[in-house]
Amino acid sequence: MQSASTTRTVRIFRYDPAKGGEGSFQSYTLEIPNPDTTTILDVLLRIQKEQDPSIAFRFACRVNMCGSCGMVINGREGLACKTNVCDLPASQDITLRPLNHFPVIKDLVVDMGPFFAKYEEALPFFEPLEKRTEPYVIKPDDKFRVDIGMATDCIACGCCVSSCTMVDSHDSYCGPAALNRAFTLLADKRDALFEARLTRALDSCYNCRSEFNCTEVCPKSISGTRAIKYIQRMALKHLKSVKPLPPHPKELGEQHGADKGAQAAPVAAGVDLGACHVSDASRRSFLKSAGGLMGAGIVISLGAILGVSSVGPTLANQPHQWVGAGSEKDFPIGGITSVTLHYKRSQAFHSENIEVPVLVRRDSEQDFICFSSSCPHLGCAVSWDELSQRFKCACHGGAFDRDGKVIAGPPPSPLARLPWKLENGILKVEVV
Secondary structure, three states, X not given: OOOOOEEEEEEEEEOOOOOOOOOEEEEEEEEEOOOOOOEHXXXXXXXXXXXXXXXXXXXOOXXXXXXXXXXXXXXXXXXXXXXXXXXXOOOOOEEEEOOOOOOEEEOOEEOOHHHHHHHHHOOXXXXXXXXXXOOOOOOOOOHHHHHHHHHHHOOOOOHHHHHOOOOOOOOOOOOHXXXXXXXXXXXXXXXXXXXXXXXXXXXXXXXXXXXXXXXXHOOOOOOHHHHHHHHHHHHHHOHHHOOOOOOOHHHHHHHHHHHHHOOOOOOOOOOOHHHHHHOOOOHHHHHHOOXXXXXXXXXXXXXXXXXXXXXXXXXXXXXXXXXXXXXXXXOOOOOEEEEEEEEEEEEOOEEEEEEEEEEEEEEEOOEEEEEEOEOOOOOOEEEEEOOOOEEEEOOOOEEEOOOOOEEEOOXXXXXXXXXXXXXXXXXXXXXX
């Protein structure tokens, strides 16, 4: 349903590196004719074009694929090109600020260098176990492919890292994005770096506090927490493969500084500080050392907790539910209307608020067709173009006719149709 025109106040964080300081928010007023179809990126582009050309922000694909436009929108991380104005309460100002834990270059633009430096620490590249002249054939229902699920869809936008409260507290923590990448490779039996990758990833997993912030904000619906718990469960099965790692350089420097402050004995020349710290007690060394029956008991207990409580429920099928799309009077006969469904989805002990746009075609009084607005090619947003009388996807030029059938571009299948029903004059759509 198209909303009426509305006036919104947009507060944008401004920081000028030439002036320095802590930065501040600047307010702009903007008339938005169609909040349902206007994204936050559209808002920024209009303000830059119509009011203030000095505003700096990143964007590229505009279809939720590149991750360039990640920012904090009304206190929650998200992509500017995926967040519609109608998703934000009309009674609130629209507040935009750069991602947390990243150095700010200018306004909403952050330095992604530290993010990718930590990404590298998790060995994010694939190393084949054997050389082949022909590509692997992987069936969609293959057990290992199912385990990985959507984790390979990560676009490295940094939203998960921004939402994580542990990133700023532990310099050695790779963060949920890097660990999610490590998870996809650890679960791939074709990879040759299992031991090295598991060792590095596990060292970071200790810093996760299972707050599910990364899962909550991921624009691709990836659970970084699930990936981390999967790695920990995998480590319990392969304890002999886990090797000691020297401490992170930053943590080593902090520890060395603290030792100096406490007037500890001077370090003799030629002594390797890293080697000294490797021998310190740690959770990993405790589990592998002479813990005896106690250590074995802890391994079994942790395995049960991580395997059943943290990983198992996330692999279970989610229950379907019926969500109201609006009164049947809001959908004109012969027309196609876009409407956003709002509902809550629970997964194990985590619940999140979901916002899913759907496309509703009404052919008669009692005849509706509800299409998913997700392109079957890459999951990009599909919208109805009244002028050309077709559904269009901005990514790769995909196009569908009124029945959702592919008529142009690379989409491999028609638009998915969602079950619907009329109940007391309300159109309801079945979602997961």
